[in-house]
Amino acid sequence: MAKLAINGGNPVRTKLFPAYNTIGEEEKKAVMKVLDSGNLSQFLGAWTHDFLGGPTVRKFEDDWSKMIGVNHSISVNSNTSGLFTAIGAIGIQPGDEVIVSPYTMSASAIAPLVYGGIPVFADIDPKTFCMDPISIASKITERTKAILVVHIFGHPADMDAIMAIAQKHNLYVIEDCAQAPLGKYKGKSVGSIGDLGVFSLNYHKHIHTGEGGVITTNNSILADRCQMIRNHAENVTAPRQIEDLTNLIGYNYRMTEIECAIGIEQIKKLPSLINQRLDNVAFLDEKLSVFPAFDILPPMQDNSVNTYYVYPIKFNKEIAGISRNKFVEALKAELPCAVLRETAPLIGAGYVKPIYLQPIYQKQAAWAFNPALYSGSVSYEKGICPVTENMHFEVLFTHEYMRPGMQPDDMMDVVNAVEKVFENINELVDDSKS
Ligand SMILES: *Cc1c(COP(=O)(O)O)cnc(C)c1O
Numbered sequence: 031m032a033k034l035a036i037n038g039g040n041p042v043r044t045k046l047f048p049a050y051n052t053i054g055e056e057e058k059k060a061v062m063k064v065l066d067s068g069n070l071s072q073f074l075g076a077w078t079h080d081f082l083g084g085p086t087v088r089k090f091e092d093d094w095s096k097m098i099g100v101n102h103s104i105s106v107n108s109n110t111s112g113l114f115t116a117i118g119a120i121g122i123q124p125g126d127e128v129i130v131s132p133y134t135m136s137a138s139a140i141a142p143l144v145y146g147g148i149p150v151f152a153d154i155d156p157k158t159f160c161m162d163p164i165s166i167a168s169k170i171t172e173r174t175k176a177i178l179v180v181h182i183f184g185h186p187a188d189m190d191a192i193m194a195i196a197q198k199h200n201l202y203v204i205e206d207c208a209q210a211p212l213g214k215y216k217g218k219s220v221g222s223i224g225d226l227g228v229f230s231l232n233y234h235k236h237i238h239t240g241e242g243g244v245i246t247t248n249n250s251i252l253a254d255r256c257q258m259i260r261n262h263a264e265n266v267t268a269p270r271q272i273e274d275l276t277n278l279i280g281y282n283y284r285m286t287e288i289e290c291a292i293g294i295e296q297i298k299k300l301p302s303l304i305n306q307r308l309d310n311v312a313f314l315d316e317k318l319s320v321f322p323a324f325d326i327l328p329p330m331q332d333n334s335v336n337t338y339y340v341y342p343i344k345f346n347k348e349i350a351g352i353s354r355n356k357f358v359e360a361l362k363a364e365l366p367c368a369v370l371r372e373t374a375p376l377i378g379a380g381y382v383k384p385i386y387l388q389p390i391y392q393k394q395a396a397w398a399f400n401p402a403l404y405s406g407s408v409s410y411e412k413g414i415c416p417v418t419e420n421m422h423f424e425v426l427f428t429h430e431y432m433r434p435g436m437q438p439d440d441m442m443d444v445v446n447a448v449e450k451v452f453e454n455i456n457e458l459v460d461d462s463k464s
Pocket residue numbers: 107108109110111134135137138180206208209229230231232242243
């Protein structure tokens with residue numbers, strides 16, 4: 031008789047895992063205060079005092095700057111719009127190339143296309159899943175203007191090597207920090223190392239305001255350009271007598287007073303949320319590292335901090351005797367989803383499909399690819415980033431069983447489910463039909 035849930039046996043657990051909910055009384059009170067004031071957004075798209083928003087927006091940005099250790103924070107309505115703003119601010123033009131990661135949320139690669147720039151994919155390092163500096167260096171051409179780095183899964187990218195490449199070739203560096211708020215690279219906060227950092231305050235991230243984002247920089251010229259692109263730049267270039275109008279077409283990417291009021295409270299909670307995550311990671315590291323088919327991340331060195339947006343595991347199918355996909359499907363069947371996330375399992379095979387395999391790249395279906403604008407040649411063929419493809423299609427799986435709110439009992443159910451699948455692996459090996 032089958033023991034594994036995927037074959038009809040009883041699952042290890044059916045009771046939903048605890049919710050991950052960072053919103054509480056503090057946020058409620060802060061929102062009510064804004065509502066009582068009647069001022070839900072003080073922004074004006076004209077060169078006045080209110081061009082930079084109201085008191086709550088400004089306080090939120092100050093608090094964010096202090097947390098990250100930068101001179102300027104510019105709030106925006108998403109990380110996606112923040113990346114668009116950052117690409118605009120550094121002056122990306124049609125025909126320029128920007129080196130991006132293929133293994134990230136789609137927004138980190140699409141941003142150059144909005145300004146007519148061409149995303150060029152560099153492969154990832156199988157140890158960190160972040161872009162590999164050697165691959166980055168091999169993708170540089172005379173058209174390259176910037177590197178868009180992603181601290182994927184919360185793991186800081188190899189910033190010393192990447193900054194050295196950027197310096198040598200005179201390139202801008204933008205850090206996508208959506209998955210790594212308060213992550214550190216050799217003691218420095220991510221988002222304070224490159225020219226610009228971009229964070230997300232979307233519902234699915236460590237902390238959130240529903241939707242939202244923040245750009246960070248120490249460069250006052252770039253900060254100013256971001257502030258203009260966020261808020262109707264074209265209205266202020268004449269009164270400010272700005273001569274270089276490159277990309278100073280403005281959008282409305284503003285956050286509201288309500289969102290920033292929530293954000294101020296969320297900032298206060300972030301250090302403790304990260305510590306809970308790291309405590310849970312330490313618990314699971316100890317329990318999961320004993321399985322010979324699992325290869326988990328080693329502890330961080332040099333004062334660097336991984337903030338574990340997800341927990342990646344490399345699966346060795348030779349040792350296990352079954353494929354990663356079969357293993358993940360079997361484990362998924364043993365474990366429930368979570369409260370507030372009843373339909374999306376906390377585990378998945380791979381992450382997102384290598385981005386260049388999306389139709390927009392396969393068909394080069396964007397105006398930026400028009401040969402009148404772009405004289406280079408870029409390839410999006412399957413095979414251009416073999417490490418990424420191997421990780422995604424064969425080796426890597428990610429889970430979120432270390433989310434704050436998970437107690438040792440909950441995590442032990444996960445460990446027991448893993449143990450159960452390995453103990454009954456014969457049920458999976460023999461099934462040639464699946
Ligand atoms: C979530 C995410 C984004 C997009 O953030 P939004 O705030 O939802 O626009 C971009 N990059 C990465 C790496 C992300 O995880």
